[in-house]
Amino acid sequence: MSKQAGEITLPSGFSFDYRHLYGEQMVNSRDIAAISERLAAAHAAVKHMRATGEVRGHLSKDGQPERVLFTQLPYVRPGNLNSPASIARLKEFGQSLQNNVHAIISFGIGGSYLGNKVLFDIGCGEFWNSKGTEERRGYPKLYFSGNNMDPRRTAELIEHITYEARTTACHGTYRVLLLVISKSGSTLDTMSTFMVVYDALKKANPAIEVQVAAVTDPAAGAAETLLHKLAVEQGWPLFSVPDGVGGRFSVFSEVGLVTAVGTGFDIDAFLAGARAMDEACRTDDIWSNPAMLNAALKYLAAARYGRNIEVFMPYGDYLKSVAEWYVQLLAESLGKRTDRSGREVLYGRTPLVAVGTTDMHAQTQQHQDGQRDKVVQFIKIANWQTDPVIPDAFPAAAKLSQMAGLRLSQALDAAREANAEALSQDGRFNATFILPAMNAYHLGELLYLLALSVAYEGELADVDAFDQPGVEAYKRLLGPMLKQLHGK
Numbered sequence: 001m002s003k004q005a006g007e008i009t010l011p012s013g014f015s016f017d018y019r020h021l022y023g024e025q026m027v028n029s030r031d032i033a034a035i036s037e038r039l040a041a042a043h044a045a046v047k048h049m050r051a052t053g054e055v056r057g058h059l060s061k062d063g064q065p066e067r068v069l070f071t072q073l074p075y076v077r078p079g080n081l082n083s084p085a086s087i088a089r090l091k092e093f094g095q096s097l098q099n100n101v102h103a104i105i106s107f108g109i110g111g112s113y114l115g116n117k118v119l120f121d122i123g124c125g126e127f128w129n130s131k132g133t134e135e136r137r138g139y140p141k142l143y144f145s146g147n148n149m150d151p152r153r154t155a156e157l158i159e160h161i162t163y164e165a166r167t168t169a170c171h172g173t174y175r176v177l178l179l180v181i182s183k184s185g186s187t188l189d190t191m192s193t194f195m196v197v198y199d200a201l202k203k204a205n206p207a208i209e210v211q212v213a214a215v216t217d218p219a220a221g222a223a224e225t226l227l228h229k230l231a232v233e234q235g236w237p238l239f240s241v242p243d244g245v246g247g248r249f250s251v252f253s254e255v256g257l258v259t260a261v262g263t264g265f266d267i268d269a270f271l272a273g274a275r276a277m278d279e280a281c282r283t284d285d286i287w288s289n290p291a292m293l294n295a296a297l298k299y300l301a302a303a304r305y306g307r308n309i310e311v312f313m314p315y316g317d318y319l320k321s322v323a324e325w326y327v328q329l330l331a332e333s334l335g336k337r338t339d340r341s342g343r344e345v346l347y348g349r350t351p352l353v354a355v356g357t358t359d360m361h362a363q364t365q366q367h368q369d370g371q372r373d374k375v376v377q378f379i380k381i382a383n384w385q386t387d388p389v390i391p392d393a394f395p396a397a398a399k400l401s402q403m404a405g406l407r408l409s410q411a412l413d414a415a416r417e418a419n420a421e422a423l424s425q426d427g428r429f430n431a432t433f434i435l436p437a438m439n440a441y442h443l444g445e446l447l448y449l450l451a452l453s454v455a456y457e458g459e460l461a462d463v464d465a466f467d468q469p470g471v472e473a474y475k476r477l478l479g480p481m482l483k484q485l486h487g488k
């Protein structure tokens, strides 16, 4: 761990650069000093959560005290939620799909989708499904569904899979795995699209072999989920969203890992990165603890300076889904009407997705000249595995010739730095997470840092970061509306 003014760097090279968020005219040492007791209490509460799973005031959807266990997930130990046996079973499952199943369709929404999409984007990239089997090392193609109920896309997905079955030279049966992920086991979006696709593929001509695996709450008895019951009845392989792991923290559990093993993603490195971050965040020294510091700076930026919007702006296309994952994490964790004593506080920063450099040509105007209500959180990748040099393709065109010789990553990072500097020169808060490379390990560090940050901020703001009562309001209206539709 190294600390320079305005930066924390872990031994892996992962770094949090907060120079444009902390200093005079920004969040400053007086602000931090003013909440020092709360910071100490927040740290003690996070430590207690890690040791026992207890979080003061946290209740489940049914109003029962519920433990919070996501901090256990990076540690693969006998008896833990991720154990050597469960990880071995996951890997075997992944290998069983290799050179066997042609396509996986992963059904899920919210926490049962967003993290999986991140792992897919980082591990496989945009063109995975267009690659040949050899390039995919025999792993299946991977599609997502259930993250909406879009009639056109769902129909086109069925059409596409049946086309693939017709045209793929597979010397035999075309095999598809439908991976149904839902903690509650009955989410409308996930289950409706699953049934549409399941039914259509079962009836496809030529015949498609449809396999199903389910990921859901493993509870038995009265608490058994509909999906669990169905899986047991049908004999589908079952994986768990363990008790105490909410959807938005479940990327480190079998929810994220099961989709990941289907494409050969390095889940060991991913969990090792999360573990390293957890270890780095055990210190009570805020200047060495990236999660505590990130939470404190963002909390103070909102409370003292009105920065109530967080623009999450990675530089790189495949990181867009990280921003989308973060939107759910921040919105559901911290967007809360009341504090833990029931007082109305209407808390939470509004998260926004932006991608550099794309959104410098769309949103940056607003970030630079609009209301001073934002913190822009950048992500920089320090070393790109492949990094084309801009060629001098048209030497006669002087303006183009000036670009020549630079690597794309140099241009990309110069653009990020210019953006950060321009914002900062006008007193607009921003910070940067620097990942040495875009890989499973550093992704584990980043996602875990963000998850732990919201736990700290929940303590600082005294809100329950682990419930989501607001999403029940529309669900109470939707149920009767759907029933009425049956009568029409």
Ligand SMILES: O=P(O)(O)OC[C@H]1O[C@](O)(CO)[C@@H](O)[C@@H]1O
Binding pocket: 109, 110, 111, 112, 181, 182, 183, 184, 185, 186, 187, 190, 247, 248, 332, 468, 471
């Ligand atoms: O995994 P499930 O139970 O289908 O829920 C999906 C998502 O729906 C929510 O409950 C509400 O949007 C999220 O918290 C959750 O990630």
